[in-house]
Amino acid sequence: MAALGPFGAAPRVAVGVSGGADSMALTLLAASWARERGGDCLGLIADHGLRPESADEASLTGRRLAALGIGYRILRLQLGPGPALQARARDARHASLAAAARGAGIVHLLLGHHAGDQDELRAMRAARGPRGLAGMAGFAARDDIVILRPLLGTDPAVLREFLSGRGIGWVEDPSNADARFERVRVRATRRQAALVPPSLDADRRAAAERDVAETLARDVSLRPEGWAIVRAASLPVEALAVLFRVLGGAAYPPARAALERLTPALRPATLGGVRIMAAGRHGPGWLLVREAAACAPPVAAVRGAVWDGRFRVRDVPPGARTIGALGDSAAEIGRRSGLPAALRRTLPAFFGGDGVLSVPHLAGGPASAVVFAPQGPAAAAPFEPVPCG
Structure with missing residues (x-):
C-alpha cells in the first residue's frame, strides 16, 4: 500500500467486494492496514442481480465482513438484457463503487485484481500492440476518486491460502467457468501469457508511475x-x-x-x-x-454537472442557469485576484439571466460550489491541489 500512496493520517479506504476470494482477502488486508494507522475500511458489495442467488450471496458476504468487524454497504445494480453483458456490468459496478465511496467521503477505492487477472488481460490484448500489453495500472484517477489495485503482483492461490488459513469463506462465481466469456477462454489457454514481454509487468509500470508522481510532487x-x-x-x-x-x-x-x-x-x-x-x-x-478558445461551451448549472472535463458542480447558487468560462468578463472581474489574466478567462462562472452571477474561485464567490476534478482513465499523479497565494 505504501507504494500506492501518499495516504494521510488515519486513512479511510473503500474496497469493492464481489464476495470472491480475491476481494475478500483484499478487504481483510486493507482493514488491518487501515486500523493499524488509526483509520478504517468500508466494504462495498456490488450485487449485479444477474443470477437469482446473487442477493443471498451479497447478504452472506456482508455477514462475513460484519463478523470481521468491517463495515459494509450492499449496492444493488439494475442491468437489462442485451449484448456485452460483462462489459456493461463492469462499467455499472465501477460507477456504483465510485459513487458509494464518494458518498462516504472516501477518496481511495481498492479493487482486487491480481496477477492472474493481469495476465488474462494482457493475453486478450496481445493482438493490439505493445501499448495494450501494459495491462492494468496499480494507480488510476477517475474524477475525484483514486483507484488502487494493490494485488497486481500477487498470485491468486496465495490469496485463497490466506483466507483458508484464517477460516474465512468466500463465494464462487459460476461465471468464472462460463466459456461464453472471453476471459474464461483465455484462462483456459494461459500459455498465451508467455508471449507477453516481461518488461511491461505490473512492477515496472508501478515504478514508472511512482517516478512520475515524485517528479510532479517535487x-x-x-x-x-x-x-x-x-x-x-x-x-x-x-x-x-x-x-x-x-x-x-x-x-x-x-x-x-x-x-x-x-x-x-x-x-x-x-x-x-x-x-x-x-x-x-x-x-x-x-x-x-x-x-x-478550447474551453467547452456552457452547460446547465445542476449539481453533479461536469464542465470542460475539469470542474464538477457541487452546489448551485440561486438564479444560476449555466456554468461556463468567465471569458471576456475577466477584463473587469477578478483583476485584483493575483491570477494571470489568461487564466481568469478560463475560470468557471455561473451565469444567470443578466450575465455573470458569480465566480466560485474569485473573492466573493461560493468557494465550495465548484471543484477541480479532472476526468480521464489515464493514471494521474498523487499530488493534491493547493490553494493559491
Missing part, C-alpha cells in the same frame, strides 16, 4: 483554479502527459511526439488545449493554463 504546484506552476526548466514526457491531460480536461494526453517537442526545455507553446507561459511575477519557471 516540481509542480497544481492549483484549485485548474492551472499549474512548474518550478523546473523541463519535465519528462511522462509527467507532461499527466499535466496536459489534467489541465486540458481530456481523457488522454496529446501524442507523445508532440510532447517530446517540449523537451529538453519547456518553452511558450499551446498544445492539447493548454498554454505554456513564462511564470513572470509568479517566480521562476512556467505556468500551464487552459487555452481560453
